[in-house]
Amino acid sequence: MKRAAYFIPFQGCTRRCVYCDQAAITGTDGPPITPEVVASDMRRLTDPAELCYFGGSFARQDAETVTKYLDAVLSAPFGSVVTFSSYPGDFDGSSGDLLISTLKQYPIGTIELGIPSLDEDVLAACHRDGGTESIKRNLIKLRDAGFHLGAQIMIGLPGQSPESSASDIGRLGAIVGDFGPWDLRIYPCLVLRGTELEVMYREENYSPLTLEEAARQSGVLLRLAKHSGFRAIRVGLPESESLRNSVIAGPYHPAFGELALSEATALELAEETPFGPWKIDRKKISHLTGHGGRGIARLSELTSISEKSIRDLILKF
Numbered sequence: 328m329k330r331a332a333y334f335i336p337f338q339g340c341t342r343r344c345v346y347c348d349q350a351a352i353t354g355t356d357g358p359p360i361t362p363e364v365v366a367s368d369m370r371r372l373t374d375p376a377e378l379c380y381f382g383g384s385f386a387r388q389d390a391e392t393v394t395k396y397l398d399a400v401l402s403a404p405f406g407s408v409v410t411f412s413s414y415p416g417d418f419d420g421s422s423g424d425l426l427i428s429t430l431k432q433y434p435i436g437t438i439e440l441g442i443p444s445l446d447e448d449v450l451a452a453c454h455r456d457g458g459t460e461s462i463k464r465n466l467i468k469l470r471d472a473g474f475h476l477g478a479q480i481m482i483g484l485p486g487q488s489p490e491s492s493a494s495d496i497g498r499l500g501a502i503v504g505d506f507g508p509w510d511l512r513i514y515p516c517l518v519l520r521g522t523e524l525e526v527m528y529r530e531e532n533y534s535p536l537t538l539e540e541a542a543r544q545s546g547v548l549l550r551l552a553k554h555s556g557f558r559a560i561r562v563g564l565p566e567s568e569s570l571r572n573s574v575i576a577g578p579y580h581p582a583f584g585e586l587a588l589s590e591a592t593a594l595e596l597a598e599e600t601p602f603g604p605w606k607i608d609r610k611k612i613s614h615l616t617g618h619g620g621r622g623i624a625r626l627s628e629l630t631s632i633s634e635k636s637i638r639d640l641i642l643k644f
């Protein structure tokens with residue numbers, strides 16, 4: 328189904344997470360698009376679409392605004408759905424129950440929840456409100472209400488270690504259980520101009536991951552995610568001129584997702600057998616050969632077999 332994505336930067340956000348600048352990430356500055364404009368766009372569609380609202384805390388807006396944005400999907404062709412990203416702690420208590428009963432009146436595609444970490448210290452360092460227990464409670468509540476969910480996790484945050492990121496996947500996977508697959512997005516933390524993280528970085532209170540560290544950590548998470556009930560739909564922020572111009576430091580690469588895939592592929596093959604030969608779908612061979620043969624080099628490093636021999640041991644099918 329075709330996507331119609333709208334960005335509503337910072338809509339509903341009650342505070343600013345230290346790393347976030349939605350204007351830079353989405354390239355959208357100025358007032359957010361109104362529900363009326365979205366509804367008018369939806370009326371012009373000829374086929375069902377997935378209407379998406381990203382870039383804010385959708386369900387944290389006031390109830391009337393949430394309803395207006397949701398209503399826009401009713402103007403789209405029959406079969407359309409609405410997907411949104413939101414804060415994970417908004418579905419607690421009776422107000423959360425009310426919100427869920429409102430959402431159930433609409434064709435919801437996916438509710439994507441920003442879960443940068445499940446580590447209390449990391450959440451506090453990033454100025455996130457709500458803690459791990461609230462996140463887990465909300466996930467279970469939404470899961471049991473029958474919604475398809477997505478998780479947006481991060482790596483390289485202040486105070487975050489590779490071990491804590493890996494443990495996040497395991498803890499989230501325990502909640503997914505038989506309800507998956509859930510969607511997963513992995514975002515390496517970047518230092519963006521004008522954010523509090525920039526101040527922390529300049530005062531030497533924060534060190535971002537290197538590109539190689541981020542690619543390696545993402546590869547490990549992709550491997551874990553595959554066995555934990557997730558379907559990875561994105562690794563790395565979408566490339567844009569505004570993002571490129573806003574990055575001050577951190578593991579920025581226009582094709583970061585491909586680096587992560589090359590790492591995941593090398594790890595997978597080395598786990599399969601440390602000696603080869605390795606059979607690989609020819610459509611996926613670029614995961615090994617792309618970006619200067621990064622995947623081949625990593626497989627060589629992991630298996631202690633020369634890159635030349637690795638190339639001979641790869642069987643395309």
Ligand code: SF4
Pocket residue numbers: 337340342343344347348349382383384414441
């Ligand atoms: S990360 Fe999400 S919740 Fe935090 S400021 Fe950005 S849009 Fe708002």
